[in-house]
Amino acid sequence: MTRNVLVTGASSGIGYCVAQGLRELEGYQVYVTARKPEDIARLESEGFRVIPLDLADAKSVQDCAYELMMRTNNELYGLFHNGGFGQAGALEDISRPALEYQFAVNVFGWHQLTTLLLPLMRQRNEGRIIYNSSVLGFISLPFRGAYNASKHAVEGLADTLRLELFNTDIKVVLIEPGPITSLFRKNSLKMLRDNVDIDASVFRDQYRGAIARLAKEGPAAPFTLPPTAVLECVRDALQSPEPKVRYRVTKPTKFFAILKRVLPSRWMDKVLLRVSKEENQGAST
Numbered sequence: 001m002t003r004n005v006l007v008t009g010a011s012s013g014i015g016y017c018v019a020q021g022l023r024e025l026e027g028y029q030v031y032v033t034a035r036k037p038e039d040i041a042r043l044e045s046e047g048f049r050v051i052p053l054d055l056a057d058a059k060s061v062q063d064c065a066y067e068l069m070m071r072t073n074n075e076l077y078g079l080f081h082n083g084g085f086g087q088a089g090a091l092e093d094i095s096r097p098a099l100e101y102q103f104a105v106n107v108f109g110w111h112q113l114t115t116l117l118l119p120l121m122r123q124r125n126e127g128r129i130i131y132n133s134s135v136l137g138f139i140s141l142p143f144r145g146a147y148n149a150s151k152h153a154v155e156g157l158a159d160t161l162r163l164e165l166f167n168t169d170i171k172v173v174l175i176e177p178g179p180i181t182s183l184f185r186k187n188s189l190k191m192l193r194d195n196v197d198i199d200a201s202v203f204r205d206q207y208r209g210a211i212a213r214l215a216k217e218g219p220a221a222p223f224t225l226p227p228t229a230v231l232e233c234v235r236d237a238l239q240s241p242e243p244k245v246r247y248r249v250t251k252p253t254k255f256f257a258i259l260k261r262v263l264p265s266r267w268m269d270k271v272l273l274r275v276s277k278e279e280n281q282g283a284s285t
Contacts, residue, residue: 130173
């Protein structure tokens with residue numbers, strides 16, 4: 001029996017790697033989404049089954065779900081939520097529209113897609129809903145507040161959905177990557193420049209280090225892994241009868257998970273402030 005899987009945000013990085021890897025698995029048929037017409041055309045030229053999707057647009061999400069239903073005859077086994085971005089900037093520099101857009105893409109679009117596709121899994125009483133969260137889904141770093149908040153929200157949605165589906169064979173999984181090679185920083189830099197008045201900010205000096213980190217070519221943090229590290233977790237989540245609730249990817253994620261459990265909050269704050277300072281200083285040297 002063929003198992004249909006949808007991978008969102010497959011134009012590059014983690015989504016592209018996961019889509020390629022799952023396409024090689026016997027017994028799985030992969031559908032992918034992308035937002036830009038040029039990315040859709042490129043993916044189609046590579047043989048992918050592509051459905052247009054703009055997560056910030058409720059109608060686009062609905063159209064994506066309906067097209068997937070039509071193309072799969074209402075049969076879906078796996079949903080990998082991955083499409084998204086990170087809005088950089090100090091919270092007091094983030095406008096309400098910028099924060100709303102961050103949540104529209106990273107949270108509301110994912111939730112809407114889940115509610116539309118979950119009935120397909122209920123029909124067979126089986127499936128996997130996999131959320132690509134982040135180490136910033138359970139800790140927070142300064143100047144990433146909008147993204148921190150969106151990933152904390154994703155974790156809350158996933159944890160709740162897992163409880164609500166406890167008596168089914170539909171498993172809800174969180175993947176929590178740390179630094180992964182992708183275009184994430186490049187996109188974050190663009191959103192920072194588009195939505196934050198850096199020169200007028202009280203944090204303008206600190207932004208210099210953040211911009212250097214985001215603009216740096218290649219890995220900007222220690223222990224950066226390739227996106228295949230996430231692919232391995234997605235494969236296990238799809239194939240294991242009892243997948244993990246959380247897959248923590250990269251040493252920083254595992255390290256911070258331990259510190260979060262054992263350190264008082266103010267001690268943890270000192271660690272995170274030091275990490276952020278060293279990260280930005282290191283990028284600017």
